[in-house]
Amino acid sequence: MKTTNLVTLSSFVSVEDLSVQEVEALIARAQYFKNDGARPHLTEPVYVTNMFFENSSRTHTSFEVAERKLGLTVIPFDPSHSSTKKGETLYDTSLTMQAVGIDLEVIRHPENEYYEELIHPKENEHLNIGVINAGDGSGQHPSQCLLDMMTIYEQFGQFKDLKVAIVGDITNSRVAKSNMELLNKLGAQVYFSGPSYWYDSKYDQYGQFKELDELVDKMDVMMLLRVQHERHAGDPNEAQFDAKQYHEEFGINQQRYDQMKDDTIIMHPGPINRGVELASELVEAPKCRFVCQMENGVFMRMAMIEAVVRGRKLGGLS
Numbered sequence: 001m002k003t004t005n006l007v008t009l010s011s012f013v014s015v016e017d018l019s020v021q022e023v024e025a026l027i028a029r030a031q032y033f034k035n036d037g038a039r040p041h042l043t044e045p046v047y048v049t050n051m052f053f054e055n056s057s058r059t060h061t062s063f064e065v066a067e068r069k070l071g072l073t074v075i076p077f078d079p080s081h082s083s084t085k086k087g088e089t090l091y092d093t094s095l096t097m098q099a100v101g102i103d104l105e106v107i108r109h110p111e112n113e114y115y116e117e118l119i120h121p122k123e124n125e126h127l128n129i130g131v132i133n134a135g136d137g138s139g140q141h142p143s144q145c146l147l148d149m150m151t152i153y154e155q156f157g158q159f160k161d162l163k164v165a166i167v168g169d170i171t172n173s174r175v176a177k178s179n180m181e182l183l184n185k186l187g188a189q190v191y192f193s194g195p196s197y198w199y200d201s202k203y204d205q206y207g208q209f210k211e212l213d214e215l216v217d218k219m220d221v222m223m224l225l226r227v228q229h230e231r232h233a234g235d236p237n238e239a240q241f242d243a244k245q246y247h248e249e250f251g252i253n254q255q256r257y258d259q260m261k262d263d264t265i266i267m268h269p270g271p272i273n274r275g276v277e278l279a280s281e282l283v284e285a286p287k288c289r290f291v292c293q294m295e296n297g298v299f300m301r302m303a304m305i306e307a308v309v310r311g312r313k314l315g316g317l318s
Helices: 020-034 058-069 090-099 142-156 174-186 201-205 243-250 254-259 290-311
Strands: 047-052 073-075 104-109 130-136 163-167 189-193 207-209 221-224 265-267
Touching: 020 142, 020 174, 020 290, 047 058, 058 073, 058 104, 058 130, 058 142, 058 290, 090 104, 104 290, 130 142, 130 290, 142 174, 142 265, 142 290, 163 174, 174 189, 201 207, 265 290
Parallel strands: 047 073, 047 104, 104 130, 163 189, 163 221, 189 207, 221 265
Antiparallel strands: none
16 A cells, blocks of 8 residues: 555545545554654644543544544543533533533434534524534544554455455444445445345445355455444344344354465454354454454554544644
């Protein structure tokens, strides 16, 4: 991958509009940071706040570490003690953040496309604050998607014609949606597997649905998805869910692990339901990249934050 261009964006909410060249540039920049490359020097303070309206360990902590590595000033935000508990809208909360001097918001929110009203204000509205999407409902998860692309690239050095299986709770997964779109754009061959009741035929435009055991020995990447019980309200399949049965039918156990090619990698966005999507003893196995994904998340988020800092001409950067 040969690129020296730096991506510049006013906000970073989706992977849909990224070009192949921009994805390559973000991966190259993240690898540069990972290899101890010089960080951009801020001559003016940049203030950022992390507004997580859904629980998070990896993404929240990873973004904060990335922000601090870049020299940004992190302002704490706790939704449980904010005025959103009094009924304040996300728009008005963001308007408040802008008024007190916040430059960037990193937001995770249960509503799909919550960011539309923030990055496309109506006439006579004056909100102009940088937004980085840390996950919107079952919509998009751009930072997880890009760190996944970085992890795949580190293993294979390219994407064209790689066989990637996305396995599990596909309908409810923002990770699946971001990854299937970008993998197609990058030239990979995408396959789906898992419970048919958590799959929608609209995804056929991105790949083929097959039984898991048809794929195990043929894939380059096995991308497992967490069963998202919190999004199954009203789903009759949730009441009948059995973790042991799911693992037997749709999980990666030792037998399936052994059937994989030697250079196949297993990925999972976390948190892992051990013994459900992946056998507990395989979480840190040689073919599993779960820990590597978390490590890469810091550096990819540094690249994403820098793209918005530069795009908004903050911190003395241009």
